[in-house]
Amino acid sequence: MIIVNTLAKLKTHFNQKIEEIYSSNEANSLFKIFVKEYLNIDAYKIISEPEMRITESEYLRFRKSINELLQHKPYQYILGHTYFLDLKIKIDNNVLIPRPETEQLTQIIIQQNNNKTINNIIDICTGSGCIAIALKKNIPHATVDAIDISIDALKIAEQNAKLNNTQINIINDDILSLKTNLKKTFDIFVSNPPYVTMSEKKNMNKNVILHEPHIALFVQDDDPLVFYNKIIQFFKKYANPNAVLYFEINEVKASQLTSLSQKYNLDIEILKDISNKDRFAIIREL
């Protein structure tokens, strides 16, 4: 048996195991991430210091993570955190792992609004709280409310607000049949609601299907815009003059959402994500 007691041996061992299910490029990237997190070592040292000693407890930590990776567990859940814009966000399997597209949406909102007078913001389907917290950080004079149906997700959102030294108002409710009596109106509405249809599930990666919360992801094929419809009604009821509603959307539903917005006499603009897919909708009163 080879004793894994140097950085080079650790890398060989890690790659051999991980390449059972990941490409060699992915294995290399994952190794760099775990080395940085567990050993606090920058990637270049993997090349420059191959003989660096690895203790048994360090090796055992890697071994546990290798087993979890082989069960298709996303590395962010193994580490228990991820990064969203410049914020560290705690996550567990009760919350969706924040995606780069959602960072892009949040950046758009910040760019369009940080010079304006914004009093109240609401993030519907907040999950880890990533959008709400990033908005509060960047538009600090505004209050930010954050709704989710999942109490376990909201516990994480609350911890994330604390971790990032900021304050958001957490609301546990179902946006499809809201019971909370909201005593204010809002300038910015944002939502990244569940939008993957059940028929799209078969094309999804095992990492997602096996580990991410299905309540955060899926909608029925016969009513794919159920959340968008309700949130537009909510916007109609609680919008201040000149309010804006920002959505992340399923790239194949942009034209359906456009028709829906027109039915409510709203103006809609569709923007593309970094992969050139229709990914964001910006909705306003005409």
Ligand SMILES: C[S@@+](CC[C@H](N)C(=O)[O-])C[C@H]1O[C@@H](n2cnc3c(N)ncnc32)[C@H](O)[C@@H]1O
């Ligand atoms: C796609 S995730 C978005 C999470 C986070 N905002 C992000 O962008 O990473 C959707 C979220 O909607 C929540 N959700 C699902 N059904 C809901 C409902 N009926 N009312 C409120 N929230 C709901 C889920 O718990 C989940 O946190």
